[in-house]
Amino acid sequence: MNTDLFIKEKEYFIHTYNRIPIDLAYGEGVHLIDRKGNRYLDFFSGLGVNALGYSHPLIVKAVSDQISKFGHLSNYFLTDIQVEFSEKLLKYSKMSKVFLSNSGTEAVEAAIKLIRKKFGPDKKIFSLSNAFHGRTYGALSLTANDNYRTPFLPLLPNIHQIAFNNIQDLTANIGINTAAVFVEFIQGEGGINMVSEEFVNELKNLRKKFDFILVSDCIQCGIGRTGKAFSHDYYDFEPDIILSAKAIGGGLPLGAMLVNNALSDEFAPGDHGTTFGGNPVSCAAGNVVLSEVFEHGLVHEVKMNGDYLIRQLLELKNMYPDHIKEVRGRGFMIGVDFYYECANIVTKLRDRKIFANCTNKTVLRLLPPLIMEKNDIDFFLYNLHESIKEADKK
Numbered sequence: 001m002n003t004d005l006f007i008k009e010k011e012y013f014i015h016t017y018n019r020i021p022i023d024l025a026y027g028e029g030v031h032l033i034d035r036k037g038n039r040y041l042d043f044f045s046g047l048g049v050n051a052l053g054y055s056h057p058l059i060v061k062a063v064s065d066q067i068s069k070f071g072h073l074s075n076y077f078l079t080d081i082q083v084e085f086s087e088k089l090l091k092y093s094k095m096s097k098v099f100l101s102n103s104g105t106e107a108v109e110a111a112i113k114l115i116r117k118k119f120g121p122d123k124k125i126f127s128l129s130n131a132f133h134g135r136t137y138g139a140l141s142l143t144a145n146d147n148y149r150t151p152f153l154p155l156l157p158n159i160h161q162i163a164f165n166n167i168q169d170l171t172a173n174i175g176i177n178t179a180a181v182f183v184e185f186i187q188g189e190g191g192i193n194m195v196s197e198e199f200v201n202e203l204k205n206l207r208k209k210f211d212f213i214l215v216s217d218c219i220q221c222g223i224g225r226t227g228k229a230f231s232h233d234y235y236d237f238e239p240d241i242i243l244s245a246k247a248i249g250g251g252l253p254l255g256a257m258l259v260n261n262a263l264s265d266e267f268a269p270g271d272h273g274t275t276f277g278g279n280p281v282s283c284a285a286g287n288v289v290l291s292e293v294f295e296h297g298l299v300h301e302v303k304m305n306g307d308y309l310i311r312q313l314l315e316l317k318n319m320y321p322d323h324i325k326e327v328r329g330r331g332f333m334i335g336v337d338f339y340y341e342c343a344n345i346v347t348k349l350r351d352r353k354i355f356a357n358c359t360n361k362t363v364l365r366l367l368p369p370l371i372m373e374k375n376d377i378d379f380f381l382y383n384l385h386e387s388i389k390e391a392d393k394k
């Protein structure tokens with residue numbers, strides 16, 4: 001470890017992150033390499049961002065070609081790369097129009113503004129318990145975790161939570177006064193929780209009746225990560241708004257609010273805007289991601305390799321029923337829920353040169369780059385097995 005670096009962290013930075021004490025030098029494919037030359041297999045991908053891994057040659061080329069033309073133009077100008085990127089994004093999301101932002105949270109904020117503009121301040125907006133939609137004031141009002149919310153109260157009015165997968169709570173809350181419901185069809189930060197078919201069916205019935213807006217927050221579970229284009233594609237259902245970010249920028253900051261035809265003209269010039277949103281370099285990188293995932297079949301490989309990984313994890317669960325409570329997820333968005341806090345497993349994996357993440361205390365969250373192949377999955381499985389064996393001896 002380069003101790004100097006971590007002393008400077010204390011000296012220079014506001015302490016909002018608990019940094020992992022590893023001094024990374026560069027990334028290559030599905031690996032990150034530290035300054036001592038240790039190679040780490042990445043099952044984390046920068047929190048679900050690096051879909052094509054690190055230093056992907058097509059991204060490197062697209063980014064350097066674009067930046068040699070212009071790195072930024074204000075949104076007073078429309079750029080060819082924004083058009084090319086947006087055309088693909090609209091095609092694979094099956095939506096009508098897009099607003100490009102810098103991040104996921106900003107896409108969430110755009111959606112809240114659009115919903116408020118359409119329905120006014122008095123109608124209610126809902127998210128689900130355990131939801132994570134970001135940390136700015138609007139997004140935080142949708143995020144359910146009290147640890148994130150409490151120091152910053154009061155948040156936006158008329159935003160409430162419905163109990164996850166609880167149809168009774170859903171029907172009790174939704175009515176003529178509902179403006180919108182925000183749903184992560186697979187909750188990420190909340191612990192890789194999948195919305196049930198019955199819950200979605202009830203949501204669809206209620207939408208027909210009360211005509212509210214259904215927002216699919218696919219910021220983490222979109223762009224092929226679950227083995228389909230977007231996680232709601234697993235259900236017979238079309239959202240009114242899709243939010244995307246993370247993977248769509250190929251490692252550069254980019255977010256998107258995608259809307260259906262009925263909402264296409266809700267915003268007028270001046271209603272919303274951003275300096276950097278839809279940055280041409282980010283769009284150039286994102287364009288490569290969309291081509292690889294949707295046009296060159298990566299999404300199908302994610303489904304196949306993800307199914308394999310889930311099957312093997314279920315076998316591990318059968319071998320260690322006292323350790324693993326549940327394996328959940330789709331494609332390359334998987335949670336291994338332990339009976340105990342899994343920080344220890346994450347540390348053991350790191351000692352074995354694998355990066356993974358623990359969320360909601362007990363859930364080992366696996367978000368590998370979408371290009372992860374079977375031999376690397378097997379390496380991970382072997383080391384997870386060994387880590388559990390070690391934990392078993394205690």
Ligand SMILES: Cc1ncc(COP(=O)(O)O)c(C=O)c1O
Nearest residue numbers: 103104105132133134188219220
């Ligand atoms: C489902 C979901 N929504 C919103 C966000 C916020 O996105 P960002 O961190 O890009 O602002 C995240 C980030 O983890 C997320 O997972």
